[in-house]
Amino acid sequence: MHTNLQLTANGKLQHLLTIDGLPRHVILEILDTAKVYINPETHEIQKVPLLSGKTIFNLFFENSTRTRTTFEIAAKRLSADVVNLNINTSSLSKGETLLDTVNNLVAMQASMFVIRHNESGAVHLIAQHIAPHIKVINAGDGRHAHPTQALLDLFTIRHFRSDFTKLRIAIVGDILHSRVARSDILALNTIGVAEVRVIGPNTLLPTNAEQLGVRVFHDMEQGLRDVDVIIILRLQNERMSGSLLPSPQEYFKSYGLTPERLLLANPDALVMHPGPMNRGVEIDSAVADGPNSVILAQVTFGIAVRMAVMSILMRES
Amino acid sequence: MHTNLQLTANGKLQHLLTIDGLPRHVILEILDTAKVYINPETHEIQKVPLLSGKTIFNLFFENSTRTRTTFEIAAKRLSADVVNLNINTSSLSKGETLLDTVNNLVAMQASMFVIRHNESGAVHLIAQHIAPHIKVINAGDGRHAHPTQALLDLFTIRHFRSDFTKLRIAIVGDILHSRVARSDILALNTIGVAEVRVIGPNTLLPTNAEQLGVRVFHDMEQGLRDVDVIIILRLQNERMSGSLLPSPQEYFKSYGLTPERLLLANPDALVMHPGPMNRGVEIDSAVADGPNSVILAQVTFGIAVRMAVMSILMRES
């Protein structure tokens, strides 16, 4: 059900809600479009008048200055008007529903919503409800999906390694609670890579991990061997002192990406991280700032990918 | 004194502070201008370059994300630059006055202020003080006035019922503490309707209600009989557990607008609400989402009405 909600009857992009069920050709169209926005020599992104006169709402029910800013910049580079709304779900007016809030913003002539919500499925609920000419982008919902992060990860990998089909890619960390990991695994399998690996302790891996189309490793050294891309996940603060993990120091000992461990991967392996980094917890500073790191390139490409999604969505309307 | 502050010597609009004393021809000019901004077929509002290069400050001393957003969008649709300032009155710098704050913003080359303040009269004080080429719009002050809400209510009624003169209009709820009710009653009587009714318990009606030019009803069923428009007021949260009302449930029993009660009004009666709604307190969801409801149309028309006020004010300068 959710799968089709984001596509029109003709198979074109209607909303961007999840990577789950997103066809390969749509993913490739987004990556190709994003490329156009980046000056190949300077890597600068020019301002274009494509969405001039349109109003885009950044509707953040979960605080994330960083992600909100990337969408704000992408929208402004497309010349749209941007309205930022940080809504504390606990203070939502008693008696008014989430859909009342959204209906009101639609009535204010919104063209598009970029929504982050702490509950999985809330963004689907909104997309299901509103008129079809209003577009919705999921900027992260609960543990469910973070599709633009997965798309920018694909874009980054393709930028540095033209051929996906031969790549071995490892995702390291808290796979169980990570919407980034879920979306990355789906995207990499849709696009078609040689192998997706997940590396982490038993407590931070889903029980049915193999069914996601990945090889499971509990040992960091084994998992990194001969990989071409390493995606390090952020260890959420609430995980650090919980029952699932002994301590950040212990985690670093077992799963922190150090220069020594990086040597086990292919020599030109890409190191990626969705940010913000916990230096000394999931990644050593020498690796984060080292020659294999493409972490800041991910941020730049993220602007272009979000511009691509926005312009494709508005074109369809 | 306040009455004339918003008009020039020639009777043109200088500020929009209150409906009290606003001439009928000025109200009609605002409604006519607003109509121009709305595409008659799509109901969309186009962006126009009228206020390009002007800076509009949203100066909110009382928090209201919804109202602030409507003014922000209206200003951006007119191509103005918008600066949002949420000022916590309790943290105003010791020693600096409200007028110091305003003077500073004027010196930053403000063209217009949209001001919400929790104290009645604060917006007049500011308009009285500043140079005449700076325009002020009252976005709600204390229990006093909310003129743009009244104007958008008029616009909505006129959109659906072309002839005001034969209409019977009921306003339901906490008339005593409501700036929306005060402004609506003044606007409807200025424009000239057949009858304005107010419906509510004794504790939520002003003692001199009849002197406002309304018929008073304490019984909901009686008050709704044969009306053409029903304006439901929001029951403020602080009223719900106070000494003036027994409980939200009791309120709904006596004054909630249910489908059964709606049958007492004319069959095509318009149901209006300034938002945000307390579903199940002052209005039943079946009515809020039913065929008589024009609540979301009010929001859209509110953008056009605010654009009209802004463009008329700037034209005069």
Add this chain to the structure above:
Amino acid sequence: MHTNLQLTANGKLQHLLTIDGLPRHVILEILDTAKVYINPETHEIQKVPLLSGKTIFNLFFENSTRTRTTFEIAAKRLSADVVNLNINTSSLSKGETLLDTVNNLVAMQASMFVIRHNESGAVHLIAQHIAPHIKVINAGDGRHAHPTQALLDLFTIRHFRSDFTKLRIAIVGDILHSRVARSDILALNTIGVAEVRVIGPNTLLPTNAEQLGVRVFHDMEQGLRDVDVIIILRLQNERMSGSLLPSPQEYFKSYGLTPERLLLANPDALVMHPGPMNRGVEIDSAVADGPNSVILAQVTFGIAVRMAVMSILMRES
């Protein structure tokens, strides 16, 4: 070291970090450029398309709505896109450094950062770190520097008194903790005035004050005699109940600028204040609103001076 960081090898402005070491010709170029943005008759500032397509980040690690707004308006008058980020340093993600945050924003294609930080030197640290085509403006760092305030003070003085060389200028208040005082003293001495005086109690003056190139007065009446310009500093709230001062009332008795004391200065002496004012503490209302006060002109000129700095910085790139 810091001195040269803000100049290119050719002596052109690369960043604006401090007045310390800023050459006289660069200061004059900024003042001359600012003048162009002000309509000589109306004192209005027109919008120009100079920085269209550029993105400027207001990065405020210390809250200051007023200063942030002046930079926001200056950037919008230059047609830049502005992104406001208020970052609570105490909630900076554990493990992520200040430079990680800045690197991320650079990767989002920032053209310029306007930075306020509560620690002296933090803005230099950032300027030192980032790529040379990204520009940095110090909007106040700790007790160290507030260069745009000093430049707008110079601009204001020059606007009303064309010849700097004969002016006697007194700065009154908490010189010890004030970045405004530090920057003003450096700017006035660079530009070349007849005399800079500082007036304040021993506890609020640096021990080596004379070495800054100023004459020191502990007595307000003596210090004001025959001066042409009086710059009153804001008494910070934390100073008012500390061990350095008996009370705000005592301070006003000794150092408050009253109409009587103003008579000791030259008759057309300019009264300046960086704002926000503590009326009745460091300045009497009759003086703040009197004919000698140019306090609001400072605010207007501040927009033009910030536009000048921004446009000069972007021109160099």
